[in-house]
Amino acid sequence: MAAITSCNVYIPVWRLEREEIAKATGFQSLGGERSVACWDEDSITMAVEAASGIVESANSVDALIFASTSSPFKVKQAASLIATALDLKSDIFTADVTDTFRASTNALIMASEMADSGKYKKILVVASEKIPVKPSTLYEQLFGDGAVALTVEKGGDGSEGEAEILGYSSHSKPQPGAWMKAYDDSMKDFDMRVDARFGYAANLQAAVMPLFAKMGLMPADVDRLVISAPDPKSYVGLLKSVGVKPEEFFFDKVGILGTAHPFLLLAHHLAKEGKIVLGSYGEGSDAFLIDIKSPLKSNLDKMIESKKKIDYGEYLYFREKIGERSYPDNPSPVKYWRDEKSILRFYGMKCRNCGTVSYPIGRCCIECGAKDNYEEVKLSEKGRVYTYTIDNLLSPGNYNADGVHPHVVAVVDFDGGGRAFMEVTDTYRGKEEIDIGMEVERTFRFLNEKNEFRYYYWKVRKPR
Amino acid sequence: MEVAIIGTGVTKFGHHWEKDQEDLLVEAAYEAINDAGVEFKDIEAVWCGTFYPFSGISGNNFSDPLKFFGKPISRVENYCATGMDNIRNACFAVACGAYDIVMAAGVEKLMDNGSRGIPYIEGIFPPYMPAVSAPGMFALAANRAFKEWGWNKEDLALVAVKNHYNGAKHPKAHFRSEITVEKALNAPMIAYPLGLYDCSAVSDGAAAVVLTRPEIAKKLVGDEYAVIKAIGMAVETIHPWARPSESFLSFPATVKAAKMAYKQAGIEDPMKEIDFGIVHDCFTITELINYQDMQLCKPGEGAKLIRDGVTAIDGDFPINPDGGLKSFGHPIAASGVRMVCELTRQVLGKAEGLQVKDAEIGFAHNLGGPYSVAAVSIVSRP
Numbered sequence: 043m044a045a046i047t048s049c050n051v052y053i054p055v056w057r058l059e060r061e062e063i064a065k066a067t068g069f070q071s072l073g074g075e076r077s078v079a080c081w082d083e084d085s086i087t088m089a090v091e092a093a094s095g096i097v098e099s100a101n102s103v104d105a106l107i108f109a110s111t112s113s114p115f116k117v118k119q120a121a122s123l124i125a126t127a128l129d130l131k132s133d134i135f136t137a138d139v140t141d142t143f144r145a146s147t148n149a150l151i152m153a154s155e156m157a158d159s160g161k162y163k164k165i166l167v168v169a170s171e172k173i174p175v176k177p178s179t180l181y182e183q184l185f186g187d188g189a190v191a192l193t194v195e196k197g198g199d200g201s202e203g204e205a206e207i208l209g210y211s212s213h214s215k216p217q218p219g220a221w222m223k224a225y226d227d228s229m230k231d232f233d234m235r236v237d238a239r240f241g242y243a244a245n246l247q248a249a250v251m252p253l254f255a256k257m258g259l260m261p262a263d264v265d266r267l268v269i270s271a272p273d274p275k276s277y278v279g280l281l282k283s284v285g286v287k288p289e290e291f292f293f294d295k296v297g298i299l300g301t302a303h304p305f306l307l308l309a310h311h312l313a314k315e316g317k318i319v320l321g322s323y324g325e326g327s328d329a330f331l332i333d334i335k336s337p338l339k340s341n342l343d344k345m346i347e348s349k350k351k352i353d354y355g356e357y358l359y360f361r362e363k364i365g366e367r368s369y370p371d372n373p374s375p376v377k378y379w380r381d382e383k384s385i386l387r388f389y390g391m392k393c394r395n396c397g398t399v400s401y402p403i404g405r406c407c408i409e410c411g412a413k414d415n416y417e418e419v420k421l422s423e424k425g426r427v428y429t430y431t432i433d434n435l436l437s438p439g440n441y442n443a444d445g446v447h448p449h450v451v452a453v454v455d456f457d458g459g460g461r462a463f464m465e466v467t468d469t470y471r472g473k474e475e476i477d478i479g480m481e482v483e484r485t486f487r488f489l490n491e492k493n494e495f496r497y498y499y500w501k502v503r504k505p506r
Numbered sequence: 507m508e509v510a511i512i513g514t515g516v517t518k519f520g521h522h523w524e525k526d527q528e529d530l531l532v533e534a535a536y537e538a539i540n541d542a543g544v545e546f547k548d549i550e551a552v553w554c555g556t557f558y559p560f561s562g563i564s565g566n567n568f569s570d571p572l573k574f575f576g577k578p579i580s581r582v583e584n585y586c587a588t589g590m591d592n593i594r595n596a597c598f599a600v601a602c603g604a605y606d607i608v609m610a611a612g613v614e615k616l617m618d619n620g621s622r623g624i625p626y627i628e629g630i631f632p633p634y635m636p637a638v639s640a641p642g643m644f645a646l647a648a649n650r651a652f653k654e655w656g657w658n659k660e661d662l663a664l665v666a667v668k669n670h671y672n673g674a675k676h677p678k679a680h681f682r683s684e685i686t687v688e689k690a691l692n693a694p695m696i697a698y699p700l701g702l703y704d705c706s707a708v709s710d711g712a713a714a715v716v717l718t719r720p721e722i723a724k725k726l727v728g729d730e731y732a733v734i735k736a737i738g739m740a741v742e743t744i745h746p747w748a749r750p751s752e753s754f755l756s757f758p759a760t761v762k763a764a765k766m767a768y769k770q771a772g773i774e775d776p777m778k779e780i781d782f783g784i785v786h787d788c789f790t791i792t793e794l795i796n797y798q799d800m801q802l803c804k805p806g807e808g809a810k811l812i813r814d815g816v817t818a819i820d821g822d823f824p825i826n827p828d829g830g831l832k833s834f835g836h837p838i839a840a841s842g843v844r845m846v847c848e849l850t851r852q853v854l855g856k857a858e859g860l861q862v863k864d865a866e867i868g869f870a871h872n873l874g875g876p877y878s879v880a881a882v883s884i885v886s887r888p
Binding site (some may be wrong): 375378381398399402408427429430431432434435443449451453455459461462463464471489497499501 | 593613622626632633637639641645649697700749751812
């Protein structure tokens, strides 16, 4: 049977207290805090972050499935871009699974079948969300931003850290639920109570009962219920109705991560042995019986702990609700495509004549000028600041200065060679501490949108 | 190579909202012609520098404002060294005898495109690279110098104070008031650690020179001409931040251009053999590093020169007695030409109120782009 063999979480560093939202908007606080993606993060960049933590060898992955309801593209495959940023092989299978908060578990079913077929050795499934919401709405407090990546392989070889997928079943049912039409810019719903009362519990039950029947199980055979929900109240209500004590739902710490939420809960539970039922909800439900034979490590706790507070004003800036964003250049998508190896895969060149590692890849060596005599080398994820500045004449992302957010840039010497000029991100209005010699790590980010095209690139940040 | 400067023309530098590029160029070109005592019909060829794409196009940059038609005109563009590179090209043409009398002019009308830093140029850097402003580029060097040599913001402020002290007396400077160290230190931050007074201003202006060979100069103006003894120039990478060997503590383009110029002029110890200099003080940190790159002191000792008053107008080696870019602002292509005009004024003893004592020979220096282009010229009495 297929098994989940590794798990990695990415929660953006920024947290917005719901009390802070309430103070600014007058909307009643739901308590706790939610995670907020930086202005240069989206579901694609967070997917890269989550996945990069478990892709040890780029050659080992032969399929990547991206699950999200908030891809920045309607037409353009996110999975192929993510695979490229991860420097995966180009002959792998890539797919986006979208449009429902069940997309993640849809993808997990696909991955498990692919592993079982024996045709795919390791499938990377990444669920990622940055759900667009209107300020001063319930959804603004409900959702959080983040991503979770899993690898699925053929299991049962008794190796360390393995959660075997014993079986699954699905139930499909259109509900009024929450929706976004093709051109909507934020989540809509008719009345969440309709779903809460007639959709959620009924759909879960309709998926779980056949699973129990199929597996010949009684509820008592299951150690824990790992069930996602559209809101924390529905979650508590469901678990109480079946006589189970509600567990950590991460609403106070992160918020609901949309389709990534079932995986977030799973990441939490994978750390402990036992048989679990994993359930998702969205236009129906997917249910899995998973046997965690030996616990899987994840970085979930670290991601929860590593955080910085953000105020509501900065949150509105992150979401482009306030402030001016004008970009002076007209970049060419062709250049971007042509230099993919340097831009997205972050390869530099190592001169065979003088040994210098430099970035980006060019025809002649920047130190000795040797022509066409180099090998392509991938630069390290970590490096140190050689020098830097905090530039008030520009704003982050190469935008024209807005008078509030300076552009923090650094000359970075990457471990093992290669020097590049990098934007320093995850800074609060440039007031971040930065110094010569400081360690930084690469992070894949949205760069800018210009000429009707959306550009991504690597930046650096203080290590999380 | 020895080329004679027989006429100079410089407009007032500043925010010329009411004037067009045409006005500035006509003003500077006619002043140079009149100073040389020649007429436009005597000018056989022109080199006209403008850096920005919006500054105009090709030879028409010069032909149309002056209605100077039917003769060879080249447009030169080489970052902040445009002005001096422009003169360099004109020099070779007269020196080799192809022409007898030529003009080299530089003009830049920046204020029409706004005053918040120099305008951004599309496509200059790859789309993915973080953009950086001009102060940002040089701030990279300042932070490194602070770390490496223990220089500080006060050292930078001393440069601004010195140059504004000189510039306050120059009738054509953009800024004509002195400042204090305290004022410089308390100014708004532009690109850390460079504050407002560490930066030269965006400005409009034009400058022109009339060049010929010394034997013709003697016939036209007697002894009233200056001699260009050398012009060195070097181009380095546009991506200093990608070159592992780049120290950010020296600008290799300057080092190489200076070496060339010193060699051409037969100078072995510039501190002893040259009387004064005009360096590219686009930012205060640049001036301090220039001292070192121009071989006036050892690496790391630049700040000591300003602290000890060596480069003050009455010091052992006055630097920027005219007030520098700090006082004039920096209309890119005009600056290098203006600097050569200033050298001429000084060596001819015509720098009223700002005359360096016994100034017989001086150098001027331009540094442009991400420190990627530098030019150094040496001018003396005949």
